[in-house]
Amino acid sequence: MGHDVIVVGAGLAGLVATKELADAGKKVLLVDQEPEASLGGQAWWSFGGLFLVDSPEQRRMGIKDSKELAWQDWLGTAGFDREDDEDYWGRQWAEAYVDFAAGEKREWLRRLGVRFFPVVGWAERGGYLAEGHGNSVPRFHIVWGTGPGIVKPFESKVREYRKTGVVDYRPRHRVDKLLQENGRVVGIQGSKLEPSYVKRGEESSRHVVGDFEFRAESVIVTSGGIGANFDLIRENWPSRLGNSPKEMIAGVPAHVDGRMLGITEQAGGKVVNRDRMWHYTEGIKNWNPIWPSHGIRILPGPSSIWLDARGERFSAPNFPGFDTLGTLDAIMKTGYDYSWFILTEKMIEKEFALSGSEQNPDLTEKSIRKLLSRVLPGPPAPVKAFMDKGEDFIVADNINDLVSGMNKLTGDNLLDVKGIERQIAARDREMDNTFTKDLQITALRGARNYRGDKLIRVASPHKILDPKNGPLIAVRLNILSRKTLGGLQTDLSARVLDDNGKPIPGLYAAGEVAGFGGGGVHGYRALEGTFLGGCLFSGRIAGRSVAEALGKGMVTGTSMVTS
Numbered sequence: 190m191g192h193d194v195i196v197v198g199a200g201l202a203g204l205v206a207t208k209e210l211a212d213a214g215k216k217v218l219l220v221d222q223e224p225e226a227s228l229g230g231q232a233w234w235s236f237g238g239l240f241l242v243d244s245p246e247q248r249r250m251g252i253k254d255s256k257e258l259a260w261q262d263w264l265g266t267a268g269f270d271r272e273d274d275e276d277y278w279g280r281q282w283a284e285a286y287v288d289f290a291a292g293e294k295r296e297w298l299r300r301l302g303v304r305f306f307p308v309v310g311w312a313e314r315g316g317y318l319a320e321g322h323g324n325s326v327p328r329f330h331i332v333w334g335t336g337p338g339i340v341k342p343f344e345s346k347v348r349e350y351r352k353t354g355v356v357d358y359r360p361r362h363r364v365d366k367l368l369q370e371n372g373r374v375v376g377i378q379g380s381k382l383e384p385s386y387v388k389r390g391e392e393s394s395r396h397v398v399g400d401f402e403f404r405a406e407s408v409i410v411t412s413g414g415i416g417a418n419f420d421l422i423r424e425n426w427p428s429r430l431g432n433s434p435k436e437m438i439a440g441v442p443a444h445v446d447g448r449m450l451g452i453t454e455q456a457g458g459k460v461v462n463r464d465r466m467w468h469y470t471e472g473i474k475n476w477n478p479i480w481p482s483h484g485i486r487i488l489p490g491p492s493s494i495w496l497d498a499r500g501e502r503f504s505a506p507n508f509p510g511f512d513t514l515g516t517l518d519a520i521m522k523t524g525y526d527y528s529w530f531i532l533t534e535k536m537i538e539k540e541f542a543l544s545g546s547e548q549n550p551d552l553t554e555k556s557i558r559k560l561l562s563r564v565l566p567g568p569p570a571p572v573k574a575f576m577d578k579g580e581d582f583i584v585a586d587n588i589n590d591l592v593s594g595m596n597k598l599t600g601d602n603l604l605d606v607k608g609i610e611r612q613i614a615a616r617d618r619e620m621d622n623t624f625t626k627d628l629q630i631t632a633l634r635g636a637r638n639y640r641g642d643k644l645i646r647v648a649s650p651h652k653i654l655d656p657k658n659g660p661l662i663a664v665r666l667n668i669l670s671r672k673t674l675g676g677l678q679t680d681l682s683a684r685v686l687d688d689n690g691k692p693i694p695g696l697y698a699a700g701e702v703a704g705f706g707g708g709g710v711h712g713y714r715a716l717e718g719t720f721l722g723g724c725l726f727s728g729r730i731a732g733r734s735v736a737e738a739l740g741k742g743m744v745t746g747t748s749m750v751t752s
């Protein structure tokens with residue numbers, strides 16, 4: 190079978206690009222190193238949070254959002270400061286993406302059958318001034334059906350096209366080289382990996398049983414980031430965040446290995462913003478791991494007390510859910526790779542959500558019955574399972590037992606019960622008034638002005654040391670690797686650029702491998718929900734650009750195709 194286009198990587202970006210190409214009548218070869226069980230890549234595991242601006246869901250919750258406000262937030266968060274070079278295209282992609290998120294995105298997804306949970310979440314709350322980092326308003330829209338719900342429309346289309354021979358999907362095909370002739374990318378070369386029967390997300394064997402070579406007019410690289418490759422993370426770790434963590438846990442499956450970045454570089458592709466990454470600070474070791482060193486991110490509400498490894502409270506605005514990289518910076522400066530939450534049962538039942546489709550069976554299975562149990566007393570079942578079986582959790586009736594459990598867990602013996610009790614008692618004293626000088630308390634009172642937070646996200650303010658608020662809970666928080674913010678530099682048609690800023694004929698990239706567009710649409714930091722969104726947007730542009738270029742019989746133009 191002759192192919193017009195080859196797509197490398199069957200994650201969300203690859204599926205979207207493939208669907209767009211097939212819709213345009215192009216024959217696509219879609220290859221992936223993983224078995225078919227893992228079709229959809231990381232997105233299947235995701236929480237399905239999407240950044241949308243001025244949506245009907247927001248309006249129904251009383252949120253007034255606008256493109257101008259979202260762009261103000263994006264710029265304050267991204268901090269683009271390499272605009273002549275590495276940020277040149279990323280910033281343009283950012284502008285186009287905010288336009289998309291405030292415009293066509295929701296309707297396009299709805300036409301494909303995607304629906305949203307009505308309560309909009311408030312991620313990355315910032316804590317600085319109006320032009321600083323963070324979302325001024327809640328914008329995190331959870332797909333009804335979480336990760337599988339966002340993968341499904343694209344996967345279904347690709348499967349249909351497979352039946353009619355428009356798409357040729359080949360799992361267990363690992364690309365090792367991009368073929369070039371006269372400066373043009375004309376195909377791929379690689380290794381056939383032995384069949385694998387592992388379940389979705391599990392690590393598969395790399396035993397090679399053969400090789401392959403395929404040719405086509407264009408190749409689109411959609412191979413994901415570097416999040417499972419701790420060596421690459423450490424190699425690229427930015428000195429502004431201190432030393433890289435000695436201990437990390439993996440928020441992504443093993444296939445997020447970053448290999449294709451090097452392979453595309455060998456073909457002349459330029460990788461930019463290598464030092465920009467998005468790792469979480471609220472990682473817990475999965476008691477029931479699927480992939481190696483599997484960690485889960487807590488999506489925390491704002492009330493827990495956050496202490497460093499020595500038991501000192503972090504300063505404002507390092508509160509749960511405010512500034513992921515700001516807190517990472519504060520943690521790395523302590524010289525330890527972990528930190529602590531201390532909270533009450535009353536807080537955990539309302540404020541702990543776990544990121545990942547499998548950790549949210551109610552939303553993933555679209556079960557209203559299970560969903561309603563979130564408002565009942567007690568923590569949701571997946572959180573309770575971590576409290577019972579997770580090695581990072583300590584539950585105790587009093588602060589003495591809690592701190593002694595914390596010291597025992599790490600073996601570092603760094604924590605002094607008196608110091609911790611003093612800080613929590615001081616915070617608790619501020620509860621007696623509606624006034625306070627503790628900015629965390631101001632923030633959580635403010636959050637409860639938002640109906641969504643009051644309903645399912647922020648516990649009513651209470652004293653942590655008052656036994657009537659349930660047993661005390663401590664959680665050891667690990668650094669959890671996740672997203673790669675830099676990557677292959679692409680122009681607004683998703684063409685991969687070389688060191689001179691010229692497109693490499695026949696070569697395109699989308700999704701995380703391209704920094705979600707342009708080699709870094711996020712700049713330094715993210716507003717959240719922008720990763721899946723970045724894959725949708727850049728995958729769509731890559732597919733449409735290639736289809737248009739092929740339609741014309743040549744690779745042309747710098748304009749973005751959005752029709």
Ligand SMILES: Cc1cc2nc3c(=O)[nH]c(=O)nc-3n(C[C@H](O)[C@H](O)[C@H](O)COP(=O)(O)OP(=O)(O)OC[C@H]3O[C@@H](n4cnc5c(N)ncnc54)[C@H](O)[C@@H]3O)c2cc1C
Nearest residue numbers: 198200201202222230231232235238364413700701720721
């Ligand atoms: C648990 C979890 C929760 C998340 N929650 C959210 C969220 O709520 N909102 C949000 O916006 N984002 C979220 N994300 C991030 C988001 O899911 C990812 O950034 C996005 O799905 C990346 O998609 P991708 O297609 O670029 O890459 P991937 O999903 O990594 O897919 C790349 C594919 O390429 C294949 N591949 C790689 N190299 C080769 C090679 N050499 N040859 C052949 N095949 C190759 C891989 O096997 C893989 O299948 C989450 C991620 C995780 C893991």
